[in-house]
Amino acid sequence: MADLYTDARDEQTIEDVLLHGLGTPRAPKLRVLRIALARSLQIPTPPAEDLDGSGLGGSEYALARITGAGLPADEEGRQDYDLAMRALLSVYHGEDMFQGDESERRYRNYLQRHVRRGLQEIRTTWRPGHDFHGFLYHELFVGAVPRPPRADLGQEILAGLREIGVSAQIRGVEDGPRISRYRVYLDDVNHYDRVKRGLDKLGLHLGLSTRQGILLQEDEDREREARVLALDVPRPRETWHTVPGTRLRDWATQATDVPILTVWPGVDVLGAPVHFDLAAAPHLLVGGTTGSGKSVCLHALLLSLLWRLGPQDLHLTLIDPKRVELAHYAAFPHLMGGKPLENIGEILEALDDLVDEMERRTVLLRQHGVANLAEGREQGRIDLPYVVVVVEEMADLLFQSREVESPLIRLTQKARAAGIHLVLATQRPDAETFSGLLRSNVPGRIALSVRTAAESKIILDETGAEKLLGAGDMLLRPQAGAAARRAHGVRVGSDDIRICLQSVRGRTQ
16 A cells, blocks of 8 residues: 555656756656655645645655665665654654554655645746756755854955945945845045946955846935945855745735735845835736746735735736646636636637726726726725736747737726736746837836846846846836835745635635
């Protein structure tokens, strides 16, 4: 009898990791299963019970293949780790899995849940073609080592400034999740422009790559004292701190007196939560290359809304032509049509329906004498939900059919007052994907890391995103005319989405 079961998606993930991630397609599957176990044990919340049992198209595994139970040590390095894994799961779940009638069954159940949740996490945050070793390093080890002393880095910064002819003093240091902000006092006020021009040289002096540039921020003290500036210096990746998805839940559920469509994409460089009103945006373009964290950013925006709003206040239209990222939301009661849209025919039909809905609402607003949906709801004259449309990959959608551009442009031009807001995402920010007319009607922007300064200009109308650190590092400009603001994304995993779904179901039953 088998001890652990997987389903077809789990098996596909195992195959992808062995073939595309590790480059060892014939290696034992236990390598991936143990990586999945390690990833799951990093998540503080226990895995769901619905991961028990067997799944369609899956496989069966004996305990010996996972933990080495009962196997003697041999020259190939195989060992019996069963006792160690029992101890890990005992501590994690606060249960004794060494004694008692039920301990053996509970141990195997927990082991299966963790392995399957770990596989879910891998397929949520990693794709074949991405660097799997870098993914593992970041997922398993970032934040696990102590920070290096920063006093030395401060001296290095002063030395680097002297190399570009600037004499200065460091007046303070603040550490954020990935960046340390150094408040620098210039001995000569005329050196400000010299610092601005010499940031790349300063970065090279500190051993940073040209892509991991130092950013000069306008310090609030600068308004009072012209000699003060703030330098945001990226730290080594092993010192980064992940912002877990549980913080997103706390921000959303504890927020009071915020606009109804408030979203929290992440935290600022010092770790304070960043939020904005999607309705005020009123439409948003999210761009970033592969591995930039674009999809995780979309999950953060969606969960920000779902944690706070029921179907009476919010309807979602999710368009996922790649058929990968948005499948988690199929069971959400907010979803128009009951599922994410994947087929180009149904996508076109849904966009045309949204245009009709926009026109219907516009007539309704005029009949009730209100300027927009927010005013109608506030005065109790209109009881309609907001509609948020998320397109996971614009480039892929337009590749399938250019006909979708016409209804999208009409929606971006007129849907704001009707309470319909668009979030358009792409990993290929280019002029062909986003025509000038479409871009001009989508003023809100989130730029994750991109390959070139030209791609940064497509998203932000300015350079800078080409120097971001990746993995959720972003420049945020939620409204036209505002200065771009740097932020680090919340790490939303499949477990965070599952917990949110359970909460939504509990609210709506």
